[in-house]
Amino acid sequence: MSGEAGALPLAAPAVPRPRAWLVGVVIFCALALAPLAVPFVGGNYLLLIGSRFMILAIAALSLDLLIGYGGLVSFGHAAFIGIGAYATGILAVHGFTEFYIAIPVAMLAGALFALVTGAVAIRTRGVYFIMITLAFAQMAFYVMGSLSAYGGDDGLTLPSRSLVFGSAALKSETVFFYAVLATLIIVTLALRRLVASRFGRVLQGLRQNRQRMEAMGYSAQGFQLTAYVIAGAIGALAGFLLANSTEFVSPAFMTWQRSGDLIIMVIIGGGGTLYGALVGALAFLSLEEGLSHVTDHWKLIFGPLLVLFVIAAPGGIARWLGWRAHE
Amino acid sequence: MSGLFIVQLLNGLQLGVLLFLIAAGLTLVFGVMNFINLAHGVQYMLGAYLAVMFYGYTGHFLVAVLLALVATLLFGLLLETVIFRRLYARDHLDQLLATFGIILFLNEAVKTVWGAAPLSLPIPELLSGSVPLAPGLNYPVYRFAIIGSGFVVGAALYAVVNHTRIGMLIRAGAHNAPMVSALGVDIGRLFMLVFAFGAMLAGFAGIMVAPVFSVEPGMGDSVLILAFVVIVIGGIGSIRGAFFGALLVGVIDTLGRSFMVDLLRIGVSTGQARAVAPALSSMLIYVIMAVILAMRPEGLFPVKGRQG
Numbered sequence: 001m002s003g004e005a006g007a008l009p010l011a012a013p014a015v016p017r018p019r020a021w022l023v024g025v026v027i028f029c030a031l032a033l034a035p036l037a038v039p040f041v042g043g044n045y046l047l048l049i050g051s052r053f054m055i056l057a058i059a060a061l062s063l064d065l066l067i068g069y070g071g072l073v074s075f076g077h078a079a080f081i082g083i084g085a086y087a088t089g090i091l092a093v094h095g096f097t098e099f100y101i102a103i104p105v106a107m108l109a110g111a112l113f114a115l116v117t118g119a120v121a122i123r124t125r126g127v128y129f130i131m132i133t134l135a136f137a138q139m140a141f142y143v144m145g146s147l148s149a150y151g152g153d154d155g156l157t158l159p160s161r162s163l164v165f166g167s168a169a170l171k172s173e174t175v176f177f178y179a180v181l182a183t184l185i186i187v188t189l190a191l192r193r194l195v196a197s198r199f200g201r202v203l204q205g206l207r208q209n210r211q212r213m214e215a216m217g218y219s220a221q222g223f224q225l226t227a228y229v230i231a232g233a234i235g236a237l238a239g240f241l242l243a244n245s246t247e248f249v250s251p252a253f254m255t256w257q258r259s260g261d262l263i264i265m266v267i268i269g270g271g272g273t274l275y276g277a278l279v280g281a282l283a284f285l286s287l288e289e290g291l292s293h294v295t296d297h298w299k300l301i302f303g304p305l306l307v308l309f310v311i312a313a314p315g316g317i318a319r320w321l322g323w324r325a326h327e
Numbered sequence: 328m329s330g331l332f333i334v335q336l337l338n339g340l341q342l343g344v345l346l347f348l349i350a351a352g353l354t355l356v357f358g359v360m361n362f363i364n365l366a367h368g369v370q371y372m373l374g375a376y377l378a379v380m381f382y383g384y385t386g387h388f389l390v391a392v393l394l395a396l397v398a399t400l401l402f403g404l405l406l407e408t409v410i411f412r413r414l415y416a417r418d419h420l421d422q423l424l425a426t427f428g429i430i431l432f433l434n435e436a437v438k439t440v441w442g443a444a445p446l447s448l449p450i451p452e453l454l455s456g457s458v459p460l461a462p463g464l465n466y467p468v469y470r471f472a473i474i475g476s477g478f479v480v481g482a483a484l485y486a487v488v489n490h491t492r493i494g495m496l497i498r499a500g501a502h503n504a505p506m507v508s509a510l511g512v513d514i515g516r517l518f519m520l521v522f523a524f525g526a527m528l529a530g531f532a533g534i535m536v537a538p539v540f541s542v543e544p545g546m547g548d549s550v551l552i553l554a555f556v557v558i559v560i561g562g563i564g565s566i567r568g569a570f571f572g573a574l575l576v577g578v579i580d581t582l583g584r585s586f587m588v589d590l591l592r593i594g595v596s597t598g599q600a601r602a603v604a605p606a607l608s609s610m611l612i613y614v615i616m617a618v619i620l621a622m623r624p625e626g627l628f629p630v631k632g633r634q635g
Contacts, residue, residue, distance in 0.1 A: 073420070120617060124624040127363065127419070131559040132620045134552070135613035146606030256552060260427065267424045299435035306428025310421050311413055 019321065020275040024188065027278060031181050035174050047173040048245070049289060051180045055241045057281035058187050060265040061274060062234035067263070068271030069195050070227045071207030075130045076117075076137025077262045080110045080232045082254025084239020086144055089156045089249035099162040099170075103240055110236025111229045113140065118228035122221050134256055145251040155250025162244055170244060180241055187234060191274055194230070203227050204272075268309065270316025279317050330464040335585045336578065341470050343577025344477020348532035349550060350557040350569040351484060352525020358501035358564020358630060360518050362411065363419050365426035368551030369433040370526045374399050374533025375542040376437055379446050388451035395534050396527060403526025407519050415518065430548070438544040445541035473535050480528070481570055488566050497521060501564035501630050553580075556616050562626030571627065576612050583608040 031054065038046055059081055066072040084106040091102050117136040124132050145153045161170040170176045194200050205213045206220050214220055243249045252258075261284070269280020287305070291298035313320040353367045377398045381391035410429070414422050450469045457465035488494035496517055499507045508514040533547075540546070557576050561568025587608040591600035619627065 067420070120621045124620050127357070127563065128559055128620055128624055128626070131555055132617055135556075135617045135620075138613045139610045139617075142606040142610040146603060148602060257548075263420075264424060264427060267420045271420065297435055297439055299431040300439065303428040303430070303432025303435065306431070307410060307425045310417070310425040310428070311410075314417060314421055 020273055020318070023321075024275045024278065027275075027282065028181070028185055031184075032178075035177055038174075044173045047177045051173075051177050051241075051245050053282055053285045054180045054184045055238050055245060056262070056265070056285060057278050058184055058241070059235050059238040060262050060269075060277045060281040061184075061187055061191055062231040062238070063262050064266050064269075064271055064274055064277035065191060065195070065227055065231045065234075067266050068273065068277070069200060069207065070203050070224055072122075072224060072228065073130050073263065074133040074228075074231070075256065075259050075263065076133035076135075076140075077231070077235055078254045078256070078258035079137035079140040080114065080235025081239040081242060081258070082140060082144055082249075082251065083110050083113050084236030085243035085249045085253050086147075086150070086156075086239075087236065088162070088240045088243040089158055090150055092158045092160070092162070093150065093156065097160060097163045098166075099164055102162050103237065106236045106240040107233040110239070111233040114229045114232025115225070118225050118232070122224050122228065134259070137254060137256065137259055141251050141254045141256075144254065151250070153251060155248055155252070158243060158247040158249065161247060162240075176245070180245075183237070183241060187237070188274060188278065191234075195274065199223065199226070264306075268306075268316055270318025270320070273318040276316055276318030283317065330461055331585070332582075333460060334464065334466060335581055337466055337470065337474065339578035339581035340474050340574065341477075341577070342581055343574035344474055344481070345532045345536060345573075346550070346553055346557050346577055347477060347481060347570050347573035348535075349529045349554040350561070350573050351481075351566060352522075352528045353554050354558040354561065354563055354565065354569045355497065355501070355521050356525050357558065359497055359504060359521050360415055360500075361504070362415055363422045363426070364411070365423060365551065366406070366429040366433070367525070367529055367554065368547030369430055370399055370403060370529035370547070371533040371550055372437060372542075372544070372547035373402060373433070374530030375448075375537040375540075375546065376441055376446070376533075377530070378534040378537045379448050379542055380441075382448055388448075391448075392534050396531060399530025399533075400523055400527040403523040403530075404519065406526070407522045411522065412515075412519075434544050434548075441544075443544060445543040447541060448537035450538045469538060473539070476535060480531070484528075484566060485570075493517075493520070553612075556612060558626075560616055560619050560626055562628040562630060564630040565626070565628040568626055568628035575615070579615060580608075580612050583611040587611075 031050065034050055035047060038044070059077060062080075063074065063077045066074050066077075087106040087109040088102045091097070091105060096102065096105075113136075117133070121129055121132045121136065144150075150156045160168065161176070164170060170179060195204075202213065202218050202223050206218065206223055210220055239253070242253060265281040265284045266277045267280070268284055269276035269278065271277070287302065288298070291302055295301070349367065349371055352370075353364065356362055356364050356367070374395055377395040378391050381394040381398075382388065385391055385394070406429070410425065414425055450467075454469045454472050455467075457467045458471060459465050486494075488497055496507060496512055500514070500517060500521075504514060507517075553576060557572040558569055559572075560575065561570070561572030587604040588597075588600050591604055591607070623629070
């Protein structure tokens with residue numbers, strides 16, 4: 001089958017244009033230099049906020065694989081964050097604090113949840129898919145809230161951040177910030193490779209014209225489920241980082257509002273470019289953070305901004321900047 | 328046990344008819360215009376707040392209800408003309424984003440105008456008191472009134488949608504809107520009408536619950552999610568689906584919350600049953616939705632020939 005891959009009649013190449021790529025480099029450089037500002041503004045607060053932004057950006061990137069490339073609007077992506085975070089927290093409580101144990105276990109847990117729920121969800125389309133993913137996320141939310149041995153609704157405090165080969169280096173906010181940044185860059189590059197690969201092109205082909213792809217012999221459900229599992233594992237990786245960032249895990253990590261926020265980040269950025277999701281996540285979170293410092297009633301400004309944004313810039317920031325990942 | 332069961336069944340019906348009032352507009356707007364309106368839940372919240380406000384001005388329950396109904400209808404028209412009309416041709420993601428912005432704004436606006444503390448509306452004199460169902464078992468008249476009005480609206484809606492010309496156009500729109508438009512029907516006006524009417528129904532649900540639930544900012548959000556569950560279970564665009572879906576969700580959710588412990592005690596020890604029951608009953612409707620969609624990916628009463 002691999003022989004046919006080069007002949008796929010896709011409308012447009014999936015790879016983001018150089019301009020998008022450049023924006024990515026600029027963002028990563030800016031983030032890398034951000035800790036230099038710490039002595040002048042906010043101190044560790046800046047690092048904490050920055051880490052949180054990047055962690056949610058990782059989750060948004062993985063969601064873009066589903067929404068932008070797969071056409072699968074998952075309204076339950078926060079569940080993967082929660083599952084990764086709980087896996088990390090539960091392991092830590094039982095004394096497994098090494099990152100090389102916590103990360104694979106968290107990602108496997110996310111992948112497994114994605115595999116089981118995805119196998120059912122993939123059977124539906126459109127809004128039915130949105131709602132069934134929400135349903136599974138809500139189930140996970142209530143299950144975590146009922147784990148009385150691990151704090152139930154109140155959540156679970158981690159004894160410490162994950163260890164790196166016995167060292168507590170991640171305790172330093174600066175080190176942790178750079179660890180998150182490194183993860184963000186790795187995830188971005190890996191997803192770029194993935195969407196440009198044969199797998200990624202089939203996934204987009206399925207979004208554009210499912211019947212044609214199926215007629216060519218590609219199994220829609222197989223490809224979409226694989227994408228769902230990959231996105232779930234990356235979402236759980238973000239969960240691992242979030243648990244470490246706050247040293248606390250609670251069902252509040254996986255509310256449907258959080259899933260909604262992630263979708264909003266991807267849409268603001270413009271789905272299907274990856275860098276769009278990155279920009280969208282950072283824009284959404286900085287606007288939220290910035291406006292909430294200006295006034296308590298910041299949503300009075302933020303809400304109409306979103307409406308105006310949609311009317312003025314359909315297709316998100318990415319389309320607005322002229323990036324065209326797909327038609 | 329059986330007395331409690333009847334009371335909880337009635338509570339379930341009450342939740343069911345409320346969900347139906349909200350889901351009816353949502354499913355029509357979605358089915359006819361292919362428009363995802365997250366801001367439908369805030370119409371419910373606005374209905375409740377406006378009822379409280381007009382009651383404060385007039386001191387008369389019925390007048391307050393009528394004024395609030397007119398106000399929610401007008402507000403629906405306003406939203407449709409100013410914003411939503413521009414979004415019908417957009418893809419669903421743009422619609423999600425814009426209507427999410429409206430939720431943020433209106434929730435905060437309500438909090439700014441009326442405060443964050445819950446408000447309430449007194450039950451009108453005429454509908455206060457309760458009905459004895461059995462010796463020692465009473466059920467409030469007002470709750471019967473909610474159930475009754477929900478069924479009346481449901482019946483009226485059924486009659487309009489199935490036996491009038493406008494209803495025929497709505498059904499035709501849910502099947503194939505471009506074709507209806509091509510046949511010379513002013514689809515823009517039809518959309519506006521359906522939208523405003525759906526908004527008013529959601530507002531009506533909010534008005535009716537103002538005396539029994541607390542009226543607070545964000546009260547529309549969780550209801551919105553439930554209404555989406557309902558229309559997806561019922562099949563998008565189907566009023567009949569919304570009706571049965573709403574009753575199913577209302578009754579199962581309410582009974583699940585009341586009797587899950589008893590049900591589980593059949594299988595496991597009381598302690599274990601108490602530990603898992605709250606989570607299990609909360610997720611019950613989601614489990615049912617997942618099972619229904621796994622077996623029937625387009626809901627229980629799919630609208631035949633509907634695209635997307």
